[in-house]
């Protein structure tokens with residue numbers, strides 16, 4: 471049986487989030503510049519997105535550029551932005567072919583104007599697709615998102631749209647950039663780093679975490695399948711006991 475056939479399609483995580491890490495180290499291993507690593511990282515993005523869509527996963531979030539990444543050397547930031555614009559422009563037909571809808575979360579107004587324009591065109595051109603939601607986290611960080619949500623909530627309280635007593639977890643979720651999507655059930659990080667790095671901190675409260683030593687440019691759908699199989703072997707308790715979960719499964 472192939473690795474793919476081992477996956478239980480009935481028990482796929484509804485939302486997978488990935489911290490794509492290790493492009494720089496991969497490039498260094500080849501004696502190349504960091505941008506070379508990012509360029510090859512795009513191949514992994516393609517393979518994982520197609521693999522996820524083919525399996526029938528509904529939501530996939532990729533951490534492509536963090537708020538903190540703006541502090542990287544200027545040439546790398548510019549190179550990443552060019553790669554982003556170039557990739558989006560080229561990938562729209564493939565997204566449509568695979569029924570994939572593009573979304574973006576993050577402080578998009580920080581991105582260069584041409585990147586914002588390309589993104590908004592790609593979002594519009596894929597808006598009719600009903601398969602995988604591909605959510606690119608760009609200029610994103612959880613602390614930014616939570617502060618942003620707090621500002622929006624405070625404004626709505628001030629203008630009378632919301633009362634303080636009505637700020638529940640369900641209402642709070644509506645002010646997050648991820649309001650359209652369920653919480654991630656599986657969070658993957660590549661490259662042997664064991665950190666969450668300011669990514670979907672609120673939403674990942676009960677996500678299963680999966681870490682692999684594979685560097686992102688080497689990460690392919692077989693590695694993705696391994697993560698899904700590992701996820702499916704876990705008992706998810708959401709704060710309850712193992713016996714409670716087993717009884718719920720019998721009922």
Ligand code: FPP
Nearest residue numbers: 490491492493494495511512534553554557
């Ligand atoms: C982390 O590796 C990767 C990034 C900060 C950028 C991720 C970007 C891509 C995968 C390129 C494709 C994305 C799009 C949307 C075009 P790192 O640079 O932190 O690696 P290191 O930890 O080894 O230095």
